[in-house]
Amino acid sequence: MKKNYLQESPRLCLSVIWLCIGVGLFLFLDSVFAYHFRFIEQFRLFRFSAEYAQEHFSYPGGPAFYAASFLIQYYIHPHAGALISALLALLACMGLRGICRHLAPRRSFPLLWLVVGMLPLVAELDSNHHLEETLAFLLSIYSFYLYLCLPRSVVRVVYLLAVSWLGFYLAGPMYEMTVLSALVYECVARSSLRKYYLLLPVSLLPAILYYWAGKGGEARVLFTPDAYYSSRLQAQAVSYYVWAALPTVVLITTLSGYLKKNMSHRLQTVSVLLQTALAFGVLYVGFRTGITYAQYITEQVNTYSRDGAWGKIVATPLNTGRYPLHAGYKNLALAEKKLLGDYLFDSKQPGSKGLCMDWNRTIDTSSLLSDVYWAMGNVAQAQRMAFEGMVASEWAVNPRLLLRLVKTNLILGHHRVAAKYLRPLLQSYGYRAEAERLKRLVGNDEAVRADAELGPRYRCVAALDGLCSVHPVRNLLDIVESNPDYPTSFQYLLGYALLSKDLNTLAYLGETYGGGPGLTPVPLLLQQAIVLIQETNPQVCSSQNLVSQAVAGQFKAFKHQMERLKENKASSATLRAEFGNTFWYYYLFVSLS
Numbered sequence: 001m002k003k004n005y006l007q008e009s010p011r012l013c014l015s016v017i018w019l020c021i022g023v024g025l026f027l028f029l030d031s032v033f034a035y036h037f038r039f040i041e042q043f044r045l046f047r048f049s050a051e052y053a054q055e056h057f058s059y060p061g062g063p064a065f066y067a068a069s070f071l072i073q074y075y076i077h078p079h080a081g082a083l084i085s086a087l088l089a090l091l092a093c094m095g096l097r098g099i100c101r102h103l104a105p106r107r108s109f110p111l112l113w114l115v116v117g118m119l120p121l122v123a124e125l126d127s128n129h130h131l132e133e134t135l136a137f138l139l140s141i142y143s144f145y146l147y148l149c150l151p152r153s154v155v156r157v158v159y160l161l162a163v164s165w166l167g168f169y170l171a172g173p174m175y176e177m178t179v180l181s182a183l184v185y186e187c188v189a190r191s192s193l194r195k196y197y198l199l200l201p202v203s204l205l206p207a208i209l210y211y212w213a214g215k216g217g218e219a220r221v222l223f224t225p226d227a228y229y230s231s232r233l234q235a236q237a238v239s240y241y242v243w244a245a246l247p248t249v250v251l252i253t254t255l256s257g258y259l260k261k262n263m264s265h266r267l268q269t270v271s272v273l274l275q276t277a278l279a280f281g282v283l284y285v286g287f288r289t290g291i292t293y294a295q296y297i298t299e300q301v302n303t304y305s306r307d308g309a310w311g312k313i314v315a316t317p318l319n320t321g322r323y324p325l326h327a328g329y330k331n332l333a334l335a336e337k338k339l340l341g342d343y344l345f346d347s348k349q350p351g352s353k354g355l356c357m358d359w360n361r362t363i364d365t366s367s368l369l370s371d372v373y374w375a376m377g378n379v380a381q382a383q384r385m386a387f388e389g390m391v392a393s394e395w396a397v398n399p400r401l402l403l404r405l406v407k408t409n410l411i412l413g414h415h416r417v418a419a420k421y422l423r424p425l426l427q428s429y430g431y432r433a434e435a436e437r438l439k440r441l442v443g444n445d446e447a448v449r450a451d452a453e454l455g456p457r458y459r460c461v462a463a464l465d466g467l468c469s470v471h472p473v474r475n476l477l478d479i480v481e482s483n484p485d486y487p488t489s490f491q492y493l494l495g496y497a498l499l500s501k502d503l504n505t506l507a508y509l510g511e512t513y514g515g516g517p518g519l520t521p522v523p524l525l526l527q528q529a530i531v532l533i534q535e536t537n538p539q540v541c542s543s544q545n546l547v548s549q550a551v552a553g554q555f556k557a558f559k560h561q562m563e564r565l566k567e568n569k570a571s572s573a574t575l576r577a578e579f580g581n582t583f584w585y586y587y588l589f590v591s592l593s
Contacts, residue, residue: 022090030082037081039299040127042400046073047427061172068131076430093117095141102148103253116245123238125291133228136174143178164203172227179203181250188254301329310336321348324357328368340491341523345581355495356472363392377460377479377489383408399431411458415443459483514546527551528583
């Protein structure tokens, strides 16, 4: 007869269950929220230096910030964020299960410890939320579990007092939940509460003194979950749910521990299965509602842009007609692939804002605009937007934009400034290799000009002396004239001319640069514009060799359909379906926005 090792070894069975939960959670996070972890990585810069450690170990909550930043730096790897988050959630669930088993050994609460244990993970889906709350939550769980293991005496009081003061220094105000959970437990357990009366106010003493000293900022940051949220915003409700989670678990399990009637083994099994299914259902809904679709898409295309995965951005379904941010990323990807002049009208366009959207002082917009100006070769504006993005970041640091500042200063000849920006990057984990490469360019203009990435942009500003206009089209004209071999700036200039229906500029581009370096063959939409110009005003553009036979034939078909439309023999829907992505349709039927 074969042995059933899972039945004979409860520990082995429990280990298998934990392994399944951990692996399942990792696979879920890695497949659904892979971009989120890489997105939030760029808002911190952990540095391996004594100065950085001293800075963050010098104030309450600083050690948790230091530990969180240390973990987040590894989110730069595609699967690391999901793995670290899954492990932290698993540790929380294991600790809560231990508390439940200690307080109510005859009851099973998978619904409780699964949902509550993963609640901080749901909160983390908000990019304004800080990982420090998850670490502080773990500290509270295991501090309270150790408290339960101590004998009921004055030792517990001394321990709670020490933990509350130490917890405030290590992780901020979450320590209050350990003390409150202990008070809930002792109250329900009908213990002698004389020793605990002054515990809560005494435990708050360090935070009160710190606040009175004027060093802690607002009271909400020292005493509420706002400490674990962006200092510029009010914490969301889920942060308060995490705050109240541990005392709630203690209250429910302690009360249930006094129930004398036991459930049958079969009923207990059914209860566990139902609770587990309900827990996963609640968590699934929480994860799905924890991040909006618009934010998910923003994080996705931001990650693709960071990696230079332009083909993936083009393939991503974006609402370009409604969101200029989406259009900006789509058009950036097309320009980088030298296809903007071919496929600009394959997606809806919100006017010229789809090429370069209005700056609204947010980090998302600043980051995109810096990428767009960098692609255009407009180094001065790329530098400005990178700096504004740094300022818009919560801690005024963004390693991705910091690299941009290094590169722009190298191009503009500000080598001392570039060296200053390189110092923190050289002390980092994920950016050290790139920083060391750029360090070799400091003080060497010849090396900058020879660099594959910086050299072409150096030639874009060589004739401009670093100056730029507030009008992107004026800048693009100057860049194209100073460096006609740089194709991306031409793609953007062509895009502006197409969207504004500027036939004179389109004719000029065709006559001056058509068939030149990087423009063979001539972009499809420019060919369509030239055909239209030759039809309406042939003396403006007489170059016949710029238009292929296929485009000329397509234009004849378009005119034929237009005649049918005038005679009511064809519908506008048919015309849009066949020619909606052409310049001719855009020129005649789409109004300028």
